[in-house]
Amino acid sequence: MSPANNTGPKLFYRRLDTILSKIGKTKSDKNYFVNILSALRKEFGQDLKIRRSFVYEERGTDYVLIHSVNAGRKKAVEPSVSLDSPTMKLIMKKKRIVMKGEERTALFGLAGTEALAITTVHTPVHRWMFVFELNRGWVYEEIMLFLRSMRTALNYRLFSEMVGTDLERAEQIQKSLLPKDAPDIHGYKIAGKSLPAELVGGDFFEYFQFDKKDFGISIGDASGHGLPAALLVRDVVIGLRMGLEKEMRIVNTLKRLNQVIQQSTYSTNFVSLFIGEIEEEGHLFYANAGHPPPFVVDGKNISDLEATGITLGFLPSIDLSRAYFRLNPGALLVAYSDGIIERLKRDDEQYGVERLKKLARAHKDMEPEEIVDVIFNSVFEFGKKKKWDDDATVVVVKRLEEEHVK
Numbered sequence: 001m002s003p004a005n006n007t008g009p010k011l012f013y014r015r016l017d018t019i020l021s022k023i024g025k026t027k028s029d030k031n032y033f034v035n036i037l038s039a040l041r042k043e044f045g046q047d048l049k050i051r052r053s054f055v056y057e058e059r060g061t062d063y064v065l066i067h068s069v070n071a072g073r074k075k076a077v078e079p080s081v082s083l084d085s086p087t088m089k090l091i092m093k094k095k096r097i098v099m100k101g102e103e104r105t106a107l108f109g110l111a112g113t114e115a116l117a118i119t120t121v122h123t124p125v126h127r128w129m130f131v132f133e134l135n136r137g138w139v140y141e142e143i144m145l146f147l148r149s150m151r152t153a154l155n156y157r158l159f160s161e162m163v164g165t166d167l168e169r170a171e172q173i174q175k176s177l178l179p180k181d182a183p184d185i186h187g188y189k190i191a192g193k194s195l196p197a198e199l200v201g202g203d204f205f206e207y208f209q210f211d212k213k214d215f216g217i218s219i220g221d222a223s224g225h226g227l228p229a230a231l232l233v234r235d236v237v238i239g240l241r242m243g244l245e246k247e248m249r250i251v252n253t254l255k256r257l258n259q260v261i262q263q264s265t266y267s268t269n270f271v272s273l274f275i276g277e278i279e280e281e282g283h284l285f286y287a288n289a290g291h292p293p294p295f296v297v298d299g300k301n302i303s304d305l306e307a308t309g310i311t312l313g314f315l316p317s318i319d320l321s322r323a324y325f326r327l328n329p330g331a332l333l334v335a336y337s338d339g340i341i342e343r344l345k346r347d348d349e350q351y352g353v354e355r356l357k358k359l360a361r362a363h364k365d366m367e368p369e370e371i372v373d374v375i376f377n378s379v380f381e382f383g384k385k386k387k388w389d390d391d392a393t394v395v396v397v398k399r400l401e402e403e404h405v406k
Contacts, residue, residue, distance in 0.1 A: 037069040049138040058127040078109040096147040119147040121154045177237045183209040191368035192395040202229025203391035213280035219335045220273040250287045261313035270313040282327040294335035327399045339392035343383045368396040
């Protein structure tokens with residue numbers, strides 16, 4: 001489940017989101033956490049080397065054991081732990097931690113355990129602590145990804161139950177964040193469209209106009225869908241607008257956004273993001289934080305704008321670089337989210353990148369708005385006109401031929 005694996009953080013989050021969605025169709029009750037732990041162990045226990053799981057509830061100055069899910073050899077576990085201990089203060093500060101050595105034995109009484117993975121979950125008025133006993137062979141990056149994703153998903157679920165959710169208002173807020181019209185840029189035409197799989201979603205796109213000649217576009221995809229993803233979209237779009245208005249460079253803006261995502265509590269955890277700045281003469285400077293590579297159609301040639309860094313939100317600090325590409329007159333830039341290329345037929349065949357490239361090249365002489373519509377219609381038909389399973393977004397930028405520039 002580390003970024004180097006085929007699963008990747010986004011697919012992992014989808015697996016986790018599926019589990020929580022199945023369990024979370026009814027309001028949480030006294031068995032809610034037990035059901036969560038049992039399902040998580042069944043889905044991830046073997047991969048993550050999870051042996052036993054425990055839930056502690058905050059009561060006054062202590063955390064009291066309220067649930068356990070057992071597997072294998074049983075060891076004694078402390079029925080309560082004090083918030084006054086230095087180790088507990090560290091756990092409360094870091095929110096998620098992996099413990100080894102004597103400190104775990106002194107605190108939880110699990111002598112001989114390889115390691116403990118611990119995270120806290122809370123509402124504005126209540127707090128719990130999840131403790132996972134690990135077997136040998138666990139991987140730090142995978143465990144920390146698991147803890148963070150689980151913590152965020154549960155925090156949001158518990159919070160939304162407590163305060164209620166106004167999805168219609170959220171829908172209006174999200175619609176207000178998407179651009180209504182493309183900027184009027186000399187020598188270029190631009191179009192974009194985004195369809196959420198639910199009332200609100202995790203895809204977004206944005207235009208930036210720096211002056212009459214220079215402009216920018218962005219497209220992103222927050223992990224999961226629905227309101228948690230929409231909350232992150234709000235933060236990212238506002239962050240992009242503020243960062244670019246202050247004339248911050250692309251890389252610095254994305255690094256700041258990464259920090260914002262790291263600190264999120266009730267939104268989702270990860271967002272892929274492509275952002276490009278385009279100058280009048282076709283100079284494209286871009287950064288791609290783990291987003292499906294946009295491509296440029298230039299005559300018969302097609303070039304991919306590959307990732308220049310990892311998905312935002314996975315690590316506290318990231319290495320991200322800026323890249324360059326020249327858009328020649330007549331060139332077509334197509335950016336998209338994975339809801340387009342991963343749409344399935346009934347036989348589980350994906351629409352795929354190559355089919356999208358072939359379609360774009362065949363219709364490159366059309367207006368960008370027409371190309372966007374052609375893509376959405378083709379993908380919708382490919383999926384047998386069934387409901388969209390994932391948010392879908394397309395942005396098209398065309399540099400006009402010299403004779404077409406007014």
